[in-house]
Amino acid sequence: AQTVTQSQPEMSVQEAETVTLSCTYDTSESDYYLFWYKQPPSRQMILVIRQEAYKQQNATENRFSVNFQKAAKSFSLKISDSQLGDAAMYFCAYRSRGGDDKIIFGKGTRLHILP
Amino acid sequence: DSGVTQTPKHLITATGQRVTLRCSPRSGDLSVYWYQQSLDQGLQFLIQYYNGEERAKGNILERFSAQQFPDLHSELNLSSLELGDSALYFCASSVALDPAYGYTFGSGTRLTVV
Numbered sequence: 001a002q003t004v005t006q007s008q009p010e011m012s013v014q015e016a017e018t019v020t021l022s023c024t025y026d027t028s029e030s031d032y033y034l035f036w037y038k039q040p041p042s043r044q045m046i047l048v049i050r051q052e053a054y055k056q057q058n059a060t061e062n063r064f065s066v067n068f069q070k071a072a073k074s075f076s077l078k079i080s081d082s083q084l085g086d087a088a089m090y091f092c093a094y095r096s097r098g099g100d101d102k103i104i105f106g107k108g109t110r111l112h113i114l115p
Numbered sequence: 116d117s118g119v120t121q122t123p124k125h126l127i128t129a130t131g132q133r134v135t136l137r138c139s140p141r142s143g144d145l146s147v148y149w150y151q152q153s154l155d156q157g158l159q160f161l162i163q164y165y166n167g168e169e170r171a172k173g174n175i176l177e178r179f180s181a182q183q184f185p186d187l188h189s190e191l192n193l194s195s196l197e198l199g200d201s202a203l204y205f206c207a208s209s210v211a212l213d214p215a216y217g218y219t220f221g222s223g224t225r226l227t228v229v
Contacts, residue, residue: 004157033217035217037217042222043203043222043223043225044117044220044222044223045158045205045207045218045220046220047217047218047219050217091157091158093217095217101146101163101170101171102148102160102163102171102173103148103160103217103218104160105150105157105158106157107156107157108157
């Protein structure tokens with residue numbers, strides 16, 4: 001079974017600085033999708049960025065980018081120019097390309113932005 | 116507004132009771148997923164429906180059941196409630212069985228069992 005591990009329960013970063021959230025996963029599959037979701041205090045789950053495993057190029061969405069290392073099964077999220085609105089819980093998630101299509105989530109990293 | 120509607124937003128009930136959580140998926144989405152988020156935990160997959168049919172089951176207790184109706188809205192029924200069932204219950208939807216899409220989540224139902 002696939003698993004997703006986020007080893008940093010909490011992190012803090014100064015406003016305008018850059019922070020990297022770590023995620024590792026375990027799978028025997030070769031084709032899959034990885035996601036980062038953000039959960040602000042409003043509780044809403046918001047998709048931040050997605051990566052397709054068969055694409056070597058790292059995904060980027062404005063200030064958010066990922067470092068996808070397929071061989072190492074690592075999928076970190078970099079947030080540049082951190083803003084107060086980035087304060088939230090961030091979840092790394094995995095989804096198979098075929099078969100079972102449920103999304104498996106890590107336990108999350110709570111990110112604090114220091115003004 | 117994500118387009119996925121969950122009601123009620125908050126629910127407080129006593130142990131042993133039964134509750135029903137409701138979810139209306141985003142227009143055009145055929146798949147509905149239910150997740151449970153306990154305190155300081157990630158999201159645990161409960162069950163998935165696709166176009167009215169159960170498609171996948173996760174760690175869903177026998178006291179819990181769900182269904183998806185012809186209009187595609189879904190209900191999650193929780194019975195014989197225990198204190199440990201207190202959690203945030205999310206519904207999510209997606210347009211098709213295409214893993215390229217993430218889910219669109221509702222804002223959740225906060226269940227408190229006292």
